[in-house]
Amino acid sequence: MTGAVIALVVKEPTLAIPLSFVSHFVCDAIPHFGVKDDPANGDSEVFSKKFNIILITDFLLAVSIMALLGFYLFPEHKWVIWFSMIAAAIPDITNVYHRIYLERYKNVPYEPDKHFTSRIQWSSTYKGAYVEAAWFALMAYIIFLNYS
Numbered sequence: 686m687t688g689a690v691i692a693l694v695v696k697e698p699t700l701a702i703p704l705s706f707v708s709h710f711v712c713d714a715i716p717h718f719g720v721k722d723d724p725a726n727g728d729s730e731v732f733s734k735k736f737n738i739i740l741i742t743d744f745l746l747a748v749s750i751m752a753l754l755g756f757y758l759f760p761e762h763k764w765v766i767w768f769s770m771i772a773a774a775i776p777d778i779t780n781v782y783h784r785i786y787l788e789r790y791k792n793v794p795y796e797p798d799k800h801f802t803s804r805i806q807w808s809s810t811y812k813g814a815y816v817e818a819a820w821f822a823l824m825a826y827i828i829f830l831n832y833s
């Protein structure tokens with residue numbers, strides 16, 4: 686949603702796409718939703734059934750919003766919206782390497798404190814869902830303002 690807002694406000698792809706990428710880290714630094722993740726103490730819900738359901742739901746929601754914005758609401762800006770939304774999500778793809786390839790497949794324990802992307806997420810809790818809901822509403826409102 687943040688990537689879509691940046692695309693609609695900035696419009697220029699060469700600026701909107703890199704800004705969207707950077708926005709991921711800004712959003713990571715804002716308190717947000719997250720499951721328990723303390724692998725050193727065997728207390729991680731990453732890839733638990735609950736986590737996987739949330740992950741898939743989140744992904745399907747994101748793709749649905751991409752389709753809604755690009756095909757129906759802003760077809761004239763669809764490419765900058767889509768690339769900005771993808772750019773905003775890309776930093777999480779590093780998790781595929783760390784949490785799936787290394788941790789799951791190669792049995793290399795994940796140490797959150799050693800990773801920039803984990804350290805900036807100083808507040809990632811269940812209660813962060815309220816912050817995310819408010820952020821989502823704000824982004825939806827800005828998107829609505831751009832629709833005429």
Ligand SMILES: [Zn+2]
Pocket residue numbers: 709713776777802
């Ligand atoms: Zn992230």
